Amino acid sequence: MQEIERQTLDYSCGAAALAILLRLYFDHPVEEQDVLADIITRLPKPELADRIKHGFSMLDLKQGHHPGPCAAGRCPAGPHSSTLA
Incomplete structure (x- = not known):
């Protein structure tokens, strides 16, 4: 459980979970702040205000445009994929 981190903002649980999944699996x-920055820069201000709420x-x-294993929306089978049946 040492690798698990708390989310930094009230509305960032999804970003924190995605960052943990990408990093550990x-x-x-990638860190939560990287995921958040990517989302925040793409959203118009009214939509961002809604997401914060x-x-x-x-x-x-x-x-999100996260470079790495899930680029283009396709995630390869991870190291534990055989246990996910």
């Missing part, structure tokens, strides 16, 4: 060095959607997380 796919060995892609209600949280980010799964679509926001999916549309």
